[in-house]
Amino acid sequence: MSNTAIRYLTMLRMVPRYPRTITTGELSQRLEEQGYSVTMRSIQRDLEKLSVEFPLMVDESSRPHQWSFDRETTMDIIPALDLPAALTFELAQAYLKPLLPPRALSHLKPHFDEAHRTLLRERNPLGQWPNHVRVINRGLGGQRPAIDADVLETVTEALLREYKCQLTYQARKWPEPEAITVHPLGLIFRDPNVYLIGTIDGREGIRQLVLHRATTGELLEEPVDRPEDFDLDFYIHSGAMGILKSDKPVYLKLRCDKPALNHLIESPLGFDQITTEIDEDTFEIAVTVGDTQDLRWWLTAQALHCDILEPVWLKEEIANTLQQGLARTRQTLVE
Structure with a gap:
């Protein structure tokens, strides 16, 4: 494969799915980090050429132009999705669908769709797997509280980037919602709720924030103040998620x-x-x-x-x- 072809593949991998975007300047910087010295004008021509074969979108109303992949697209770039991978996506969808809001799942929808097509296309017993498997959660099966998609995206990004976030939050015992600055330390899915584990500015101790009680979220590009001795697994096994009556085992x-x-x-x-x-x-x-x-x-x-x-x-x-x-x-x- 030619060096140009490899550069094309590298560049395509850097373009996010809509609504996220990337500029030619940002692409030039990232390609430089990968060892490719390319002018922004060359990148612009490359993207225009690649958009004929790939579902690339450009927002020409902004300066510089913003590039992205179509939200619904699936990328048919080798390696193709094989049966075990397709089955994994099917199972992931079954488990995640009850837990996450629709917009959060929409980021994975193209992969779920491609996995489903792969299983239907292949003449293999695995192709019938979705017809034989169901996910049943223990308990009475009551309706799960709805989580604001913006809040969930803010929290997950804050966790991954180790940044603070600001939430508008209504605790059960608070008379009214408050704007709080949170230092996220972990996310726990405990049926039927999703809990953000972290500390809050102005309050002591590790807190459990039930995400459906947050109505707005904003990422703060400030590093998290993480307790040195905090470990998410140890926190769970200490019994903290079971409503502690005392700290003594x-x-x-x-x-x-x-x-x-x-x-x-x-x-x-x-x-x-x-x-x-x-x-x-x-x-x-x-x-x-x-x-x-x-x-x-x-x-x-x-x-x-x-x-x-x-x-x-x-x-x-x-x-x-x-x-x-x-x-x-x-x-x-x-x-």
């Missing part, structure tokens, strides 16, 4: 029924879980978990199939919750 010991709770053997509650077979109907587990509200909800729901052996204070708390629930149910029956 809980050493939990349960006696569980088979087969109702066999999934605990396959999917341990924690890294240090120890499982002991008692008999053909029972097993015990010992594990360190976060002291969270989620833990209490789970223990309450599983009361029919497990006994809390330790700690005693948690056993008493769950028993009290169940007694109150039973009393309320009986009162309703009487009425």
